[in-house]
Amino acid sequence: MAVLEHSKDRDIFRSQAKQSFLALALTAFCLSVNQTSAATPPAKGPYGPKQVASPLSLSLSKNLKYVTANQDLGIEEYRLPNGLTVLLANRKTTPVVTVNMVFRVGSRNEAVGYTGSTHFLEHMMFKGTHKHDPLKQTGLDDVLKQVGGVNNATTSYDRTNYYEVVPKNAVELCIELEADRMRGLLLRDSDRKAEMTVVRNELERGEDEPNSLLETQMFATAFREHPYHHPVIGWRSDVEGVPTARLRQFYNDFYHPDNATLIVAGDFDKNKILAMVEKYFGPIPRASNPYPAVYTTEPAQEGERRFIVSRGKEQPRVWVGFHVPEGKNAATYPLDILSTVLGGDSRKSSRLYKRLIETGLCSEANAFNFTLRDPGLFIVEATVAPQKDPRAVEAAILSEVDKLTKAPITEQELSLAKSALSKRFRLSLSDTMGLVQSVTEGIAVADWKWWAKYPDEINKVTAENSEQLAAKFFKSSNRTVGYYLPKDYELKTTPLLAGEDGEGAEKKVEPVLAQTSDSEKVDVPKTGIPTNNAAPAKPEKKILADVAENTSWVSRIERYKLPNGMTVLLGRLPKASPNSKLRGTVAISGKIRAGDYFTSQDRAPLPEVLGDLLSCGTEDLTKEEVSRQLDEIGTSLDFENGTYFQEFDTEVAAEDLPHILALVSKEIRQPRLSQSDLDLTKHIIESQIHDKTTDTSEVSGLALMRALYKPGSVFHPPTFDEQLAQLKQISRDDVVAYHKKHFIPANMTMAIIGDFDPDEARAALDKYFGDWQGGAQEAISVEASVVNAAAAKEAPMVHRLAEKSNVDIAIGRPIALSMKDKEYLPAFIGNAILGYDSFACRLAPVRDRLGLTYGISSRIADASYRYSPWAIDLSVNPENVKPALKAVHTIVDEFVKKGITPTEMKSEKAHLTGVYQVSLRSLKAISRRLTEYEQVGIELSYLDSFGDRVKKVSIEQVNQAIGKYFDLKAAATSIAGDVDEKTIK
Template sequence: MQYKSHARPRPLPRRTLFLGLAASLLLAPALSSAAPREGMWRASKQERAGKLPANVEWVDSLGGIDQYRLKSNRMTILLKRNDAAPVITFEVVYHVGSRNEAPGNTGSAHLLEHLLFNKSTQNFGHALGHKTFQEVLFAAGCDYASTNMTTWYDRMNGYSTLPADKLELAMKIEADRLGRALILDKERQPEMTVVRNEYEIGENNPSVALYKAVVAAAIQAHPYHWDTIGYRSDIEGVSIETLKQHYKDFFWPDNAEAILVGDFDPVEALRLFDREFGSFPRSPKPIPAVITVEPPQEGERRVVVRRPGQVGLVQIGYMRPNSLDPDFIPLDVLSTILGSGINSRLYQALVEKGLATDANASNYTLRDPFPILFDATVTPGVSHQKVEDAMKAALYDVAKRGITAEELARAKNQLEVSVIRGRDGTYELAASLGEAVASANWKWFVRYVDAMKRVTKADVQRVAAAYLIPDHATVGWFIPARADEKKPQKSAGAGGSVESSASSGQSGASEPVHATFAQRTLRRVLGNGITLDVLANHAVPTVAVHGIVLAGRMHTPPGKPAVAQLTAMMLERGTTARDKRVIAARLDGVGAQIHVLSDVYGATIQANGLSRDAGLLLSILAEEMKTPAFADSELKKAKAEMKTDVLRASDDTRQRAFDRLTQAAFDAGHPYRAPSKEEMLRSLEAARPSDLRAFHKERYVGSSVYLAIVGDVDPESIAATVDSLLGGIPKGSPPAMDLPRTQSVKPVHETIALRGKANMDLMFGEASGLRRRDPDYEACLVANAALGQSSLSSRLGKRVRDTEGLTYSIYSRFTMTDFLDGVWLADIAVAPSNLGKAMKSAREVIEGYCKDGITEEEVAIQKGFFAGNYQVQLATNAGLAQALAVAEKFGYGPAYLDEFPDRVRRVTREQVNAAIRAHLDPAKL
């Protein structure tokens, strides 16, 4: 459960979250004009009426979506069938968010959401002796990636993505949240401290702090003035009576809308919907309305946030109308032109000129007016004023001189393709439709693409002139307050972790599963050693590419840890034949994307686009892999961006703690040992094009490449294309992976002091001795899952978060389990005042678990979780491509995707307890 985060809005954040769904349905003729597939719910109004439950009436249909309503209470449901995988997503959107609050009870909607997410109702939760929502959902295969509740300005929602045969469970859960919550003060108190810790985590982030300040300055009367999480004093002081009244005012079926996407029988789904929700009465009085209208702005407003940090930020906002206003979609196009991609106006004005290391635009879909936001990360050594001036010049130039036809066409293609990609999964479809329902309406959403295509150059210039007005600007600066940080001191202390458990659930785009993955996958090993998997999925007209290159930080020469990441960054910055702007224009013109990322293990290639453009996508990817230019001018910019990332990481409590854990667990020179900030900055400064060329020549070779392609393609044709494009890469030799097993080291306890942080990260960890190909790997997964996989249903989560309320985020993981021994860690986000209690409780849980072992019931629950979660995680093109590439990397091949569930099912309690004894030792934490 969470409120919507605003840290570093990326390009197209609103579309990524919202527009991936029904608007795209207009782009697929098969969903409108072509004959429906067998079994699809396509009938006349009269035929529907004869099959529907008596309490259900059909309302409307558009773009492949059908709307129905319960006659008894006016609650509606939107149905969209997607039977490409045996998965469903069921979501209920409640029309209540932080816009329905007032000073004194800010954050009430979000705190209430926490109580609804996992506290007691009549049929779930410990108050009446039942299992909690999360215990039941976890056993059915749900984790944070596939079930959650969230709150934002306009809405609250609850959703679950589950195997299709669990639809009834999903509906029962949301029905209890809607009408049977107990809302007990004894459950509020520990959850309040959890929410307070969530607030403190946000306060650690300079981007969040600046966003809050800019929005509060831009909006001074309307309830959007405060962030959804609320003020700290209100979080701490809100009474249980206030929360109960909030629930009584807003939680009625006629103030909620349900959404169901996936593999289901419509008549049976409507029967379940009527059974679970039909008995709730309508609201006996009108739902409280928001009547405050934000007064016009009469002059530029400015705000400065000054606190400890490493990197400066500039953000500028201009008020614009709500999402239903005719100007909103032209503003979407304007936002894309200004802030999306290498060829965007802000990138060219700021990043290309060395003033900023990144620049973005955000145009959030909301029910009431809100600022369109533009932000930049200031290059170290550049003044905030210079960045602000350059940003404004780029923004106001659109109003003055307009845009080009090329810019308009590129923006439209980017928007259209992002919509189509959003159809790849039931969760993506449901989430996007839910945001539209909350902030506009579902028909607006379906018609979005057609409306966007009608936008003209004159429209974009007009809205730029109408809204990007100097007197209507709200300017925010984040200025880092420099201070010497204390050196690590020997003591019992705080820590952190790396792997975040937050995620957006995915599901639902792979082919109907009749044949095995091994049978459906075309597998080739090219003459130069490249391992290639191609899997056809004709459900959506897209293609996803996932590549792994054994070219990570662990493979760099001694003393040059920055070389691997710089090399990966430079692959996207021009080739010997074309510069990066020309390449970006080709990709943006068809809405395709190629990204190359780097970590300790290797480089990861992520590419996607429409299947009709697969040839172009692969040809550009091959060009970037084979002939990067490594130009001096581009390397200078890449270094500036990477320096910003290094400085930002050094100010992050979680990253700092994880780095220190690796330094304590592994000896100097070990590939997994994280370099210090100083080591990385020295390597960065010293790196030359010749270093990158040498690393590229040695490591970007065929024997180190694993490539998987999934989508609406012909496998044989794609394989031939890849061979022709990449077959000429030298074979080379894979890197040696022959280090001996890690030896135990003496435990270390440290406090790392970072000034100005409201939250700290406490980490327990040790070298685990576990590698990915070890025979007890699956047993270790089960062992950790019972201890700390979930922040709510694991032993650690139940004690430290759910019972004691000491943290918002707690989890444990076996991580870095690659070709070498990894680590096990437990991470707890905690306020400094709760550090001692959290440490004591977590230690007691870990020690008790290692002493007594896992129970038979826990083993059964974890097996159920992995079996169900498996279906969800492999149900998108991108998810399948990643799983295939990873399986090839470790030598399993496509068959591993079929074998994994059985591997987990065969794990016994004795094997899990043996794994605990082998890999977890509380004395070594």
Template sequence: MGIDINLIFGVLSFCATVFAQDKGDNFTKIKELGGIEEYLYEKNGMNVLLLQDNASPVVTVQVVYRVGSKNEVLGSTGATHLLEHLMFKGTPSFNKKNGNSIAEVLLDVGAELNATTWLDRTNYFETIPSDKIGLALEIEADRMRNSLLLKEDKEAEMTVVRNEFERNENDPGALLEKEIWASAYIAHPYHHSTIGWKSDIEGVSVEVLRDFYNKYYWPDNATLTIIGDFKKENVFGLIEKYFGKIRKAPTMLSQLYTEEPEQYGARKIIVRKPGELGIVKRAYKIPGALHQDLPALNVLGKIISSGPSAILNKTFVDTRMGIYTHARPTNFKEAGLFMIGVDFPTTSKHEDVDSKLSEVIEKIQKDGVTQDEVDRVVAEISAESVLRRDGSGVISAELTEAIALGDWTEYVTGVDKLKKVTRADILRVAQKYLVEDQSTTGYFVPKENGSQNNNEIKASKFKSEREPFYYRSKKEIDNTRDSSFITLPKQIDNTLVSDLDDNPFKESGFSYKREKVAGIDLVSVKTSAKDFVTVTGSISFGNYANENKNGVIPSLTAAMLSKGTRMKDKFKWSDELQKLGVNINISASKFKLDIAFKCLKKDLNQVVALFAEELRDPLFDSKEFENLKLQFAGNMQQNLNDPSERGSIALIQAIYPKGNPNYRASIEEDLENVKSATLKEVKDFHNKYFGPASMHLVVVGDIADGSKIKNSLNKSFKNWNGGVIESLKFKEVIKSPSKSQVITIIEKPSAELFVGQYTGLKKSGADYTAFYVANQVLGGGFSGRLMKTVRDKEGLTYNILSGMAGNVNTGGFWVVNASFNPVLFQKGLDATMVQIDKWIKDGITTEELEKKKTSIIGSFKVGMSTTEGISGTILSFIERGMEPDYIEQFLKDIDKVTLQQVNDVIKKYLQLDKMITIKAGSLDKDSTPLK
């Protein structure tokens, strides 16, 4: 069987008008390394990096400006980041008044777009169907010099950025790290965080921002990168067309010359805020990333923190003195910090943890590390450098950081430098840089217990069906959390297509094969990926979620798998994986086990053997089990002070009654469940539910005919039996009248809003597709109505989205989530309800429907350009009992959706008088902001 991915990708594609020509006299080739070609555009001094890969019809266009928060001065800290936001507000050619704002135009063709600001650089990028490359280049050239930077946009966006600042302040670890940087560097501009100080965010004038823009945003201070599907003979003409009219900067760009003065002794800071865990972070000054000592420091950071054999894990986690540990050197251009941290329960004391950290450092400085530790980490990093290069967007992001350092070739040569690191190098850098007088230590001291509403419940963070438009990376959900209830459908469910007269699977270069191997349902897909494969899979837990048993047992069982096998203890097992650069990510909800990993093609047999050993023969050591329970309890306790966690928890409990599979226990109940959980329960769960009966595996990448993976599975999973095949039982939920609830959590500058209700929609239901499209118009990302109004127009929130959530095979629910400053909370709620009311009463328009269809087509094209996108797509189908080629009918089903159907399903499943509203944060019982 063959999947015609090319037709899927190109279902509405057309030939872009390009200027085919040789590079001509205006482009001078500088160098070529690792397949990347560097050119200088002589007209205006802009650097150009090209990496051509025509395997998938997707391209990433990016402009990296060599300006970051280090270029700011007092009074305008955060200017680079605020400009990042404003540069999406438009130009004379692209703006919201014309109905063609930058974000909307790009999202309408399905682009994934973003911009990020950091200490040394700012980047703007879009991963886009390659026939739209001209549009991406036109927009990036236009906003380079023509951004409007209007006062009214600045005033609205200021509150958006302030809300982003406030969201970060909710996180104890992020808050502590910000304070450490401010204390460690007192002269160098790394002193202030990239987002800036709150008073500067609020007070900076648009004139100051405009001056900053006019100083730094020029082609000779920028690097244009184009990665993916393009023709080099055409791309030079496009660059000439769109960037050729932009001149060099009128004045020479100033260079940073401030140096940090010598530090004459250790510094210590203390942050006291509500929380559940203590934190100690130690930071040592180190040089910039291009310094010859950084490779050794990078290897040292991995040795200290990566894997069960890491020094910090053995010292703190295995002894139950700590719950989480980390160590890493920053890799910034000018200077940096080597950061070591421990999160720990209140049974440990800050001073004891601090003292033990000193002992760890002193031992390293005295004894150094072993050659085996060096070899293991270097091998891990070498493999990871290949495995990460999955898609043009990922490559572009990594290249950005090398550009920021001043030498893009670091992207290619960095691993080779790491391979040259010796034991002697690590001993030398430890003795040279991990010096007490050059250190800054921070304590986060929890002021009080955050449990104030004993009736509240536990759930994971809300995630959107389609990831919204973020200016910042999102913090990943911890794998130990049960995320199934509030994780929304994956990328595949964004799929939409029109004009499907042909079978989208025929005559494709992408072929798949589905067969039973060792009892496992295996789907293998050959793609153009080079030297690596991606594996995604799952095992169903049948009706467990409806049996009212201890809800933490599945997650505890999954977490125990990495704690060693009956053949290898956790150190030997994890060390073997680390040498291969592989992380086997296994997590569980009450519904299923999720599996994901990548490995090099050459290591496939070895990785599958380790994976099978982990699944089939876990050690289930009693000491490890007690340590794990402590970690779970600490993670749950942290949620007591998280408005997002507690708000989503309350919403789920308000929608689902006890006994429904989607119902969640309270945090207090889950803590008791962890405390009472026994190793026997975990073993019994593993014996019953783990096996090939309901196991799916999707393997995508460089697998030729699939025989290697088939042979590996047959060898490693031979004679493995078990698992269950059973349907999940549930009772339909009866909607209750509207309800409003406030969850008070003190000293949180950002509060969370949840508005939702039960729909009962199932993925297999006839109305699911129409409702999905309807929701995308309201809150499916930056082009949705909610983002356009509540965020973009009124500037009330950093992020607002809507989606279908819950286990939608049992009857899901619909929800809107946003964050607001407590003072603006009621205004934000009112603005949100205006849009919800209008959407339910009036529905969507024909124009909105057609634009959303076009957007989802392009989004699907981009999403299927990586091995992870393909494997996740196929898995989502086969979990629902379909063949991989259900893509054919699925796309047609969506294409059939009419405006009448969309507007009918909104009214059918949602009623304004049955909305549930949850408010979580620094608000009193009457929703008044706390002082």
């Protein structure tokens, strides 16, 4: 689902595989809320809205009125006379607060001539008010930098939201900022002109992504009259041509308190928050005119529609979509059950996995229900495996969908789907980010109270009504089928039949402007430069800093070793919602010294292969049985390979801790590692490598790493062709031997954080891991000899990828720093001042003033050990490569020559301290940080004392580190896109 973000690299609400509402709600991604009608009576289950009387303490004034509350979910609703709805969710787990403003306006409210205005206006909301003006260094990003934390905005079909996540003592600033820009936006024409090229670059990035192209064209084809026809980002000519006056009219039409909901979630004093809300929002009047209505409805489709997007060289894709009712319709719940039963590549017990993945037809597949304010789409998507026929994939998809219309799903499937969705809803409550974004989507579609009833409504679904709805909606006349095919690809089977469109319903369309989902882009731009963890959102860069005032993390953490050498870290924290009758949740993270560092150069893909195989069953459980057990407890358990470590993290309800520990033990200690699963895994990875060969970020990143490091180094990856050749050579004996050698207890660290009984946890760990045996911990050491010093003397490397709309640029050099080195903190501070993100940093003018890029940042890729790369990443239009390179070099050269100012130093110390507090906002984040520190040898006391260390860093130390590590004379440059060497001369 298209959720466009404001190019800050701050995507906390990242999108993953689109699934049912609950899977999306759990992970706080682009979800669609499923609710009943307003006439539905309050549910009787544990999540049903419980009306409570307004206590005297809530009646702070005659203006701010208490409305209702849900005690189990810990949410209270209030309203101001001007119509502003306020939702409070008190969560005491960590000293962090999320402030989120939702406006009920999205691309649904646009028409031809100003499509994309909602998203464009979202960008303009960061360009300044009279009080907070970036041109005077008082802009929103400037003032938020003083307190740390993260902020961003997203736009979708039915809503726009703006959020800040900050240490709890900065919440008033966030409330003041949101009130200020609700009606105080400057909307300068000069800002619009500069931002247009930024938005256009965002659009160009989406044009290079097959799934974005398909989503855009699927909606454009399935919807012919309703505004869902238009992509969220808009059509190119509208983005380029919309006048400032039209954006101002849009702002005046929709940005008022009675069209908005303010959500505050985290650790706060309720009475103080309510007073702040009244102080800043109370004086703002409600809208003086009615809100423009959306009265266009989509007529029933009268025949199958088809389209083909022909572009690029990526693997073919097949999408099949069916019209379904609006999200608040009762049909949503059975449809969510059906999407869960169909499942996809991440659920190995699901129908699509068995039909598409296990047979080798596809490398990826998913079913998801787009629940929107107006009738939406139920979509099945699949990526075709190499040498497989897209027509065969389409036939398989239609066959599986057709089965749903002819026979009820099994009772086991129904029970597992209900359990998975209900447990995931509960797990979403532990993370304020997941909670806030889930409620945001509920507001977009209907109301937060409908969202609150989701588990109770999902448990009412029967196999029979699921079959009835499938038969009603999954008809050929209600279907749209779309293909993404590489340029010049020819289908080998018979022509398509005519559909609603008449003659040859196979309608070939030119590449369309993508409805890009920023939230699916982890980095801006993406690069192939390795990081030790799965690339997190920008604000979660690995840092060591202070923690909340009066909070001692060390006193909460118990560290011990099992007799076999496995390290355990236990931390009991209170449940997120103290007043709920339900127990809290528990996060488990693990790191094992078994990453790329430990494999040979002629078997580079081996660790990745093993990591994928770990979730393919155990000695006594098939992969389907493992998948079903995970569904029962509503979680997932996947392993990810990194530079040095294999790692995993998961979260479960407190009562399920013994169950998940048993599964973790079996997958780590006794994986099945069958030949058939090995063959299938290699087939899937082969497809992924093929797609990387035409990905501008992957191509530029891989080339940079190969230039910076010598062969034999963990940082020197094989070429894509070499990876494919090596992949074919990997045998089951290779996998078994690698597992036996490196998956040993001394190489393993596990952290368990949350609401659990420590004695019970220790007993379970001893039961499931106590008899695990192995050798001594394997050492990791990276020497200077891995660096290719000659790379900096070479001209920029240019890799032409024809017909790409976007160019990715990576500029980097190895640096001899690890997190344990004395110079690390000074370098880290210096790097943050240079390019922590695209805003309020030295590199910001490349985006803000020059409009050359959608996003630019600098980063130390992985400081677990020395000699990892420091890099600057940016994406640009092909015509802007040369001016962008010139701008970057000018800024960095001056930065290295003159250093930083005392003002910058003071600001960045405060910023990084706040960001660290925010980075520990969830149980998973805490558990991941603990395993990282333990594995790389950082004392856990840093969690409490490192703020003092930051404060002690001097400006002289920072300037010295800048000169030593960030001089571009020692850097190499890699460029990938539709450019050639002449472009940059």
